Amino acid sequence: MAGLPVASSLVAPHIDCSSTASLSSKDVKCTGLAWAAMEPCAGSLLPVRSSAASPGIRTPVGLGRTAGLNDIIFRRSNYGRNEEKSGRVTEIVQQFTPSPSSLPEGNPKPCQNPLRSWGSRAAFTIVQATSSSDYLEDDSQLNSVKDYNSALLNCVKDGRMRDAMTIFKRFEGAGLKPDVVSYTALIQGFGKLKSYNKVTDVFSRMQRNRCPPDLKLCTVLISTYGNGGLPVLAESAMQYAQAQGLQPDAIAYTALVHAYAQEGLWEEAEKTLSDMLDVGIVDDRPYAALVAAYGKAGLTDNVNKILETMKASGVEASTTLYNTLINIHSKAEAPEKARAVLQLMQADGCQCDEITYTSVMEAYSRNKQPLMAESMMGEMKRAGIQPGPVSYGVLISAYCRAGRLGDAERILRAMQNAKCKPTVEIYNMMISGYASAKMRSQAERMFQTMQDCGLRPDAVTFNTLISMYIKSRKRKQAEDCYIRMQQLGCKPNAVTYKILLKAYTDYNNSIDAERIRLDMRKAGISLETLS
Numbered sequence: 001m002a003g004l005p006v007a008s009s010l011v012a013p014h015i016d017c018s019s020t021a022s023l024s025s026k027d028v029k030c031t032g033l034a035w036a037a038m039e040p041c042a043g044s045l046l047p048v049r050s051s052a053a054s055p056g057i058r059t060p061v062g063l064g065r066t067a068g069l070n071d072i073i074f075r076r077s078n079y080g081r082n083e084e085k086s087g088r089v090t091e092i093v094q095q096f097t098p099s100p101s102s103l104p105e106g107n108p109k110p111c112q113n114p115l116r117s118w119g120s121r122a123a124f125t126i127v128q129a130t131s132s133s134d135y136l137e138d139d140s141q142l143n144s145v146k147d148y149n150s151a152l153l154n155c156v157k158d159g160r161m162r163d164a165m166t167i168f169k170r171f172e173g174a175g176l177k178p179d180v181v182s183y184t185a186l187i188q189g190f191g192k193l194k195s196y197n198k199v200t201d202v203f204s205r206m207q208r209n210r211c212p213p214d215l216k217l218c219t220v221l222i223s224t225y226g227n228g229g230l231p232v233l234a235e236s237a238m239q240y241a242q243a244q245g246l247q248p249d250a251i252a253y254t255a256l257v258h259a260y261a262q263e264g265l266w267e268e269a270e271k272t273l274s275d276m277l278d279v280g281i282v283d284d285r286p287y288a289a290l291v292a293a294y295g296k297a298g299l300t301d302n303v304n305k306i307l308e309t310m311k312a313s314g315v316e317a318s319t320t321l322y323n324t325l326i327n328i329h330s331k332a333e334a335p336e337k338a339r340a341v342l343q344l345m346q347a348d349g350c351q352c353d354e355i356t357y358t359s360v361m362e363a364y365s366r367n368k369q370p371l372m373a374e375s376m377m378g379e380m381k382r383a384g385i386q387p388g389p390v391s392y393g394v395l396i397s398a399y400c401r402a403g404r405l406g407d408a409e410r411i412l413r414a415m416q417n418a419k420c421k422p423t424v425e426i427y428n429m430m431i432s433g434y435a436s437a438k439m440r441s442q443a444e445r446m447f448q449t450m451q452d453c454g455l456r457p458d459a460v461t462f463n464t465l466i467s468m469y470i471k472s473r474k475r476k477q478a479e480d481c482y483i484r485m486q487q488l489g490c491k492p493n494a495v496t497y498k499i500l501l502k503a504y505t506d507y508n509n510s511i512d513a514e515r516i517r518l519d520m521r522k523a524g525i526s527l528e529t530l531s
Contacts (some may be wrong), residue, residue, distance in 0.1 A: 142167075142174070149181045156189035161198075164189055178209070184217045191224035199224055213244055219252045226259025231268070234259035250276070250283035257286045261293030266302070269293070277313055284310065288321040295328030303328065319351055326359040335363035335372065352383060358391045365398035370407065373398040386418070393426045400433035405442075408433060422453070428460050435468035443468060459485075459493045466496065470503045478503065494525050 142148050148171040155164035164186060171178055183206040190198040203221065206213070218241035225233040238256055241248050253276040260269035269290050276286060287310045294302040303325070310317070322345045329338035338360045345352055357380035364373040373395050377387055392415040399408035408430060415422055427450040434443035447465065450457060462485040469478035482500060485492060497520045504513035520527070 142170075145176055145179055145182075148174075148176065149179070149185065152182060152185045156185050156192075159189070159192065161186075161189045161193060161195075178206075178211065180206075180211055180214050180217050183211060184214075184220055187217070187220055187224060191220070191228070194228060196225070196228055196230065213241070213246070215241065215246050215249065215252070218244075218246060218248070219255060222252055222259065223255035226255050226262070229263060231256075231259040231263050231265060235268075247279070250281055250285050253281065253283075254286045254289050258289045258293070261290050264297070266294075270306070273309075282313070282315055284315050284318050284321045287315060288318075288324050291321060292324045292328070295324070295331070300328075317348070317350065319345070319353055319356065322350060323353075323355050323359060326356060326363070330359050330363035330366065333363065333366045335360065335367050335369065338363040339376075352385075354380070354385050354388060354391060357383075357385065358387075358394055361391065361394045361398070365394050365401065368398070368402050370395070370398035370402050370404060374411075387420070389415075389420060389423050389426065392420060393423070393429065396426055397429050400429050403433075403437065405430075405433050405437060405439070422455075424450070424455050424458055424461070427455065428458075428464065431461060432464050435464055438472070440468060440472055440474075457485075457488065457490060459490055459496065462490060463493075463495050463499060467499050470499065475503070475507070492519070492523065497523075497525060 142151060148167060151167050152164050152171075155161070155167060168178065168182065168186065171182065183202055186202045187199050190196075190202065199221075218237055221237035221240075222234045225231070225237060234256055238248060238252065241252065253272060257269045257272050260266075260272065273286055273290065276283070287306060290306055291303055294300070294306065307317075322341055325341045326338045329335070329341065342352065342356060342360055345356065357376055361373040361376045364370070364376065377391060377395055380387060380391070392411060396408045396411050396415075399405070399411065412422060412426065412430065415426075427446060430446045431443045431450075434440075434446060443465065447457065447461065450461070462481055465481050466478045466485075469475070469481060478500070482492070482496070485496070497516055500516045501513060501520075504510075504516060517527070
């Protein structure tokens with residue numbers, strides 16, 4: 001259902017440490033070649049497996065583990081990846097490998113508490129203060145490592161990495177030694193901005209300062225590179241963790257499976273699952289990541305195969321994995337298969353949640369079966385689960401798609417009676433439904449009701465109304481709506497300008513068309529954006 005976050009919320013494998021980006025596959029191939037020429041050293045990210053190595057230590061990809069993997073990666077070089085990073089992968093791998101002089105004496109030991117706190121609650125006021133750039137002029141209130149870490153995390157959360165680096169430099173200048181939490185925060189921040197060179201620079205700096213890593217930092221590295229389309233570097237981060245004496249957990253393996261799966265390296269993803277079982281970790285989350293990837297690629301036969309392998313390995317399916325399966329059938333517009341998975345959950349004694357029922361409702365909604373979707377909501381209530389805004393939104397969308405706007409408004413009233421507050425997205429569905437049915441007065445009424453409830457219309461709301469007025473040849477109302485949009489502080493977007501520009505061009509109104517072009521230029525939107 002457009003506008004609702006149901007489908008995205010069901011995909012288990014995405015790791016929240018960074019956002020998605022890509023690197024030239026040609027560079028990745030060069031990385032494999034660089035590894036072949038490197039000498040392993042103590043604490044290296046790239047340990048070479050001996051014949052007596054334990055199953056938990058992994059050999060680098062391309063060194064006899066999977067024949068032809070580099071060739072597979074090389075064939076993926078026409079994806080339009082970021083050429084700015086060309087030639088950097090070899091340097092990245094070298095930075096990951098510390099020199100002997102930078103290593104601490106003796107064997108590296110894992111942190112005593114890899115799940116340490118991110119900072120004290122007492123630093124809350126300091127964290128708030130750092131949201132102001134003026135605060136960076138005076139760091140007299142930052143007296144401890146925890147204080148600095150709290151300030152760093154606040155900047156990272158807001159995406160203010162320049163301020164974060166300023167605090168970090170003052171951190172070092174104050175005679176305090178940044179700890180693994182400090183470096184993890186910076187890696188997460190730069191990962192979200194897709195600045196993978198910066199990620200590697202921060203990690204290299206941590207090694208030079210002889211700060212021992214913990215499992216969380218290594219997992220963040222795996223997921224950061226994995227979500228960025230760099231599975232080879234994600235694998236390297238896994239090897240680094242093992243070389244430091246850290247035992248990767250299910251979260252780390254899930255991140256690595258996701259890294260390979262999203263690049264279509266299915267054999268490597270399945271080998272990672274096998275390695276996880278070899279070290280005694282029995283968890284269904286990595287399987288859910290691979291199942292979701294297979295489903296997204298339309299490889300349903302592979303989904304069934306991996307489920308059989310999982311069952312044979314004694315891994316019990318959780319609610320997350322079942323929800324992933326239901327989501328796959330929902331997107332394939334196969335509601336009966338989605339419902340069959342729900343019934344299988346109930347037979348296995350697995351707890352169904354709101355996502356489970358809502359996903360089945362979504363399947364019926366996509367198939368234009370609103371009555372079945374409402375039946376599923378009734379089943380959800382009988383199971384003692386109170387529907388939330390997303391569930392109601394799915395049902396309202398189902399009736400709007402079927403053109404049954406009276407029933408859609410009935411569900412909206414039921415939602416309000418259940419003390420569940422409708423969202424902007426739900427009102428947008430109703431407005432769009434009435435606009436599509438050419439019921440202009442009802443759309444206007446819903447728009448007013450939305451504001452009376454204290455909700456602020458967004459660009460989607462105004463674009464729907466403007467388009468409705470133009471199609472009804474109500475040009476003055478469309479222009480008034482455009483003005484009202486800006487008065488309420490809602491910025492017109494490319495869709496807004498495209499609707500208005502096309503309307504004025506079709507009406508041969510060159511003066512107003514030029515005015516819209518001028519507004520576009522002021523907003524920093526080019527004509528190429530509209531094509």
